[in-house]
Amino acid sequence: GAVVSQHPSRVICKSGTSVKIECRSLDFQATTMFWYRQFPKQSLMLMATSNEGSKATYEQGVEKDKFLINHASLTLSTLTVTSAHPEDSSFYICSEKGRGQMNTEAFFGQGTRLTVV
Amino acid sequence: QKEVEQNSGPLSVPEGAIASLNCTYSDRVSQSFFWYRQYSGKSPELIMSIYSNGDKEDGRFTAQLNKASQYVSLLIRDSQPSDSATYLCAVTTTSGASKIIFGSGTRLSIRP
Numbered sequence: 001g002a003v004v005s006q007h008p009s010r011v012i013c014k015s016g017t018s019v020k021i022e023c024r025s026l027d028f029q030a031t032t033m034f035w036y037r038q039f040p041k042q043s044l045m046l047m048a049t050s051n052e053g054s055k056a057t058y059e060q061g062v063e064k065d066k067f068l069i070n071h072a073s074l075t076l077s078t079l080t081v082t083s084a085h086p087e088d089s090s091f092y093i094c095s096e097k098g099r100g101q102m103n104t105e106a107f108f109g110q111g112t113r114l115t116v117v
Numbered sequence: 118q119k120e121v122e123q124n125s126g127p128l129s130v131p132e133g134a135i136a137s138l139n140c141t142y143s144d145r146v147s148q149s150f151f152w153y154r155q156y157s158g159k160s161p162e163l164i165m166s167i168y169s170n171g172d173k174e175d176g177r178f179t180a181q182l183n184k185a186s187q188y189v190s191l192l193i194r195d196s197q198p199s200d201s202a203t204y205l206c207a208v209t210t211t212s213g214a215s216k217i218i219f220g221s222g223t224r225l226s227i228r229p
Contacts, residue, residue, distance in 0.1 A: 034217070043205070043219060043220070044161070046216060093160045097217065100166055101166065102168055104209050104215075105149075105166055106163070106209075107163060108160040108162070110160055113158075
């Protein structure tokens with residue numbers, strides 16, 4: 001069964017509005033979670049590393065004020081896309097990491113297909 | 118040079134044959150190596166983890182790691198049409214908070 005639950009799976013929003021995506025780690029305390037974005041036929045692009053109880057670490061070129069990340073508990077990280085625009089339409093995926101033999105295995109949520117109209 | 122390199126494909130393999138996917142990485146301190154399968158429109162799914170040199174088998178899948186040559190491969194025996202997907206190679210160091218570096222993926226197509 002799934003070890004990471006991500007909601008919603010699909011969302012359509014109007015340009016200028018904000019959208020919140022939730023990522024829950026099931027039966028595991030994930031101090032670190034990751035947020036990715038994937039455009040059609042392209043690879044995963046890491047956006048930010050979400051750290052429980054502290055500020056997220058953003059990758060170069062990712063606007064922290066536009067993509068707000070909150071990791072208030074060991075099982076929940078949220079990504080809020082603020083003032084969304086059509087170019088933000090993409091597949092957003094979260095993952096948690098820390099399972100497995102060397103505590104390095106990562107499991108992904110189901111992904112959120114965001115369409116901004 | 119990309120940190121994790123894969124041939125983008127598409128790699129076309131007849132049903133029942135062995136599919137061989139390859140990956141090279143640049144960081145010699147990498148300790149953990151993974152193969153993910155991603156179907157179109159879905160998120161990646163972990164199918165194999167390997168940490169030491171040699172082969173690791175799980176059902177029809179065999180992962181091979183050669184740290185001296187910095188490559189990792191995935192063999193899929195008795196390929197099925199359901200194996201058609203994009204396969205992502207990923208590496209990381211042992212630090213729990215370190216990033217996982219993904220390759221761009223190899224698109225595999227199994228033809229009936």
